[in-house]
Amino acid sequence: MGLPTSPGRLESTLDRATADDRAAGVRYRRALMLMVMTLVVPGSAQLIAGNRRVGRIATRIWAAVLVAALGSLVLAAVWHEYAFWLVFNTTALGYLRLGLMLLAVGWAALFVDAWRLGQPLTLSLNHRRTVVGVNGVLCFSVAGALLFGAHLVGVQRTFVLTLFAGDTVTGSHAGRFNVLLVGGDSGAGRWGMRTDSMTVASIDAATGKSVLIGLPRNMTDFPFAKGSIMHKAWPHGFNCGYPNCELNGIPTWVGDHTSLFKGVKNPGMNGTISAIEGITGLKINYWAMVNLAGFRGLVDAVGGVTLNVRQPIPVGGLGADVTGYIQPGVRKLDGFDTLWFARSRDSSDDYSRMARQKCVMNAMLHQISPKTVLTNFEKIAKASSAMVSTDIPPSEVDRFMQLALKAKAQPVSTLSLVPPMIDTGNPDIPLIRRKVAQAIAASTRPPAAHHHRKRLPTTVTGGSIGSMNSGYAANDASNLGAVC
Known part of the structure; x- marks a missing residue:
C-alpha cells in the first residue's frame, strides 16, 4: 500500500503540468508564427530566430521583387507600350521565367527552414502534425503558384518565338501599315495552303483606324507589282486561261515554278503579295496566314463569338453533304459553327x-476583351500557334497590339473588290486603285455631324444586308458593325 500524496506535492505536480502545457502552447504558436512570417515577408523568420545573414538577403530580395512588381504594374497602367514590350520581348520573358523559378525554390527553402526553427521535435504529436501540414500547404501553394506563373511565361515566350518569326522591320507607308491577311486550308495535292480569302488590313499608324480591303479569290487578268518575280514572268497580267490563273491559284503556280524563286523564304506568299500590290497599289508591310482549321480552336478558346445570323447557314457542302444549318438570330457560336458561318457557300x-468573313473579323475585334485573353491565356496561345503564321517580327508585336486596342474603340471600314462594282473576270485596275485610295482617305476624316446615309438594300444574306446584284453591305461600309 503506497504512501498518500501530500497536498503540497500534488499541487506542485499540477503546477508543473500547467507550466509544461503553457510552454508547449507557446512553442506551437511560435512555430506557426514563423511560417506566417515567411509567407508575408520571406526571410523575416530567419531574422528573428535563425541565420540573420540569410534573413537579410531574403528580405532584401523580397523587397526588390515587390518594388519591381508594383513599379511594373504602375508603369504598365500609365504607359501601355511598356506592358506590350514586357509581354512580347523574348529576352525579358526568359529572365522573368528564370526569376520566378528561382523565387519558387528559394521561398520553399525558407518555409522548410522556418519549420526547422520552430523546433518540431519539442512539440506534442498533434501540434507536430498540424505544423507539418500547415507548412506543407503553404510551401506547395506558394511554390506551385510561382512555378505555374513561370509555366505561363514560358508558354508566352514559346508562342512569340513560334508565331512571330519575321526578321525584317518595315516602316509605315504614307502613315499606314498594310497587313495582308490570308485565310487558307491545306489539302492533298496542294502546294502548302490554298488561299481561301484575302484581305488587306490598312491601319492608320497613329490612330489604329482600319480599313479592310477584300479581294475575291476568283479574280483573273490582274497585274503584278513592277520589279517583282511574278511581274517578270507575267508582264501583261495573270491570265493563262485555266483555273490556276485566278488570284488564289498563285501559290499553285509558284509551286510549279520554284526555280524562279531561289533564295525566297516563302515563294507562295511572295507571289501573292506581288499580286495584291499590283491590284491595289498599296505596299504590303507584313502578312499573316490564318489556318482556318486552327481558327476553330481560337474561337473556342475565347468562349465563342456572338454573330447576327440573318438566314440559315448550311453546315457542310464544299463538295460534301450538308449536315445541318446554323439557324437565324443573334447567336453565340462556337468554333465549329463560326468556321462554317465564315466559310459556307452552299x-x-x-x-x-x-x-x-468581314462580320466575323469585326465581331472578334470588338468582343474579345483583355479579361478574356488573361483568363484563357494558355488556350489562346496554343490555338494561335496552330492557327497563324506571319512574318511580323517579335519587336513589332507591341506596336500592333497598341494599334489593335485603339482600333477596338472605332468603327471598321470595309471595301471589297467584288461585283457589281468590279468585274472579277476583267478587273478595272485604275478604278480599283481609286476606290482603295478613296476608302482610305474617307477613314481618316472625322465623321460629319450630319450626313446622308446611303439607303441599304432590303434583302439580306446569312451575314450581311444586300445581295450579289445590289452589293453586300458588309463588303463596302464605313461602319462594319452596323451592317452585320
Whole structure:
C-alpha cells in the first residue's frame, strides 16, 4: 500500500503540468508564427530566430521583387507600350521565367527552414502534425503558384518565338501599315495552303483606324507589282486561261515554278503579295496566314463569338453533304459553327461569304476583351500557334497590339473588290486603285455631324444586308458593325 500524496506535492505536480502545457502552447504558436512570417515577408523568420545573414538577403530580395512588381504594374497602367514590350520581348520573358523559378525554390527553402526553427521535435504529436501540414500547404501553394506563373511565361515566350518569326522591320507607308491577311486550308495535292480569302488590313499608324480591303479569290487578268518575280514572268497580267490563273491559284503556280524563286523564304506568299500590290497599289508591310482549321480552336478558346445570323447557314457542302444549318438570330457560336458561318457557300456565293468573313473579323475585334485573353491565356496561345503564321517580327508585336486596342474603340471600314462594282473576270485596275485610295482617305476624316446615309438594300444574306446584284453591305461600309 503506497504512501498518500501530500497536498503540497500534488499541487506542485499540477503546477508543473500547467507550466509544461503553457510552454508547449507557446512553442506551437511560435512555430506557426514563423511560417506566417515567411509567407508575408520571406526571410523575416530567419531574422528573428535563425541565420540573420540569410534573413537579410531574403528580405532584401523580397523587397526588390515587390518594388519591381508594383513599379511594373504602375508603369504598365500609365504607359501601355511598356506592358506590350514586357509581354512580347523574348529576352525579358526568359529572365522573368528564370526569376520566378528561382523565387519558387528559394521561398520553399525558407518555409522548410522556418519549420526547422520552430523546433518540431519539442512539440506534442498533434501540434507536430498540424505544423507539418500547415507548412506543407503553404510551401506547395506558394511554390506551385510561382512555378505555374513561370509555366505561363514560358508558354508566352514559346508562342512569340513560334508565331512571330519575321526578321525584317518595315516602316509605315504614307502613315499606314498594310497587313495582308490570308485565310487558307491545306489539302492533298496542294502546294502548302490554298488561299481561301484575302484581305488587306490598312491601319492608320497613329490612330489604329482600319480599313479592310477584300479581294475575291476568283479574280483573273490582274497585274503584278513592277520589279517583282511574278511581274517578270507575267508582264501583261495573270491570265493563262485555266483555273490556276485566278488570284488564289498563285501559290499553285509558284509551286510549279520554284526555280524562279531561289533564295525566297516563302515563294507562295511572295507571289501573292506581288499580286495584291499590283491590284491595289498599296505596299504590303507584313502578312499573316490564318489556318482556318486552327481558327476553330481560337474561337473556342475565347468562349465563342456572338454573330447576327440573318438566314440559315448550311453546315457542310464544299463538295460534301450538308449536315445541318446554323439557324437565324443573334447567336453565340462556337468554333465549329463560326468556321462554317465564315466559310459556307452552299446555296450562296463567294461575295456573300466575303461579307460574312468581314462580320466575323469585326465581331472578334470588338468582343474579345483583355479579361478574356488573361483568363484563357494558355488556350489562346496554343490555338494561335496552330492557327497563324506571319512574318511580323517579335519587336513589332507591341506596336500592333497598341494599334489593335485603339482600333477596338472605332468603327471598321470595309471595301471589297467584288461585283457589281468590279468585274472579277476583267478587273478595272485604275478604278480599283481609286476606290482603295478613296476608302482610305474617307477613314481618316472625322465623321460629319450630319450626313446622308446611303439607303441599304432590303434583302439580306446569312451575314450581311444586300445581295450579289445590289452589293453586300458588309463588303463596302464605313461602319462594319452596323451592317452585320
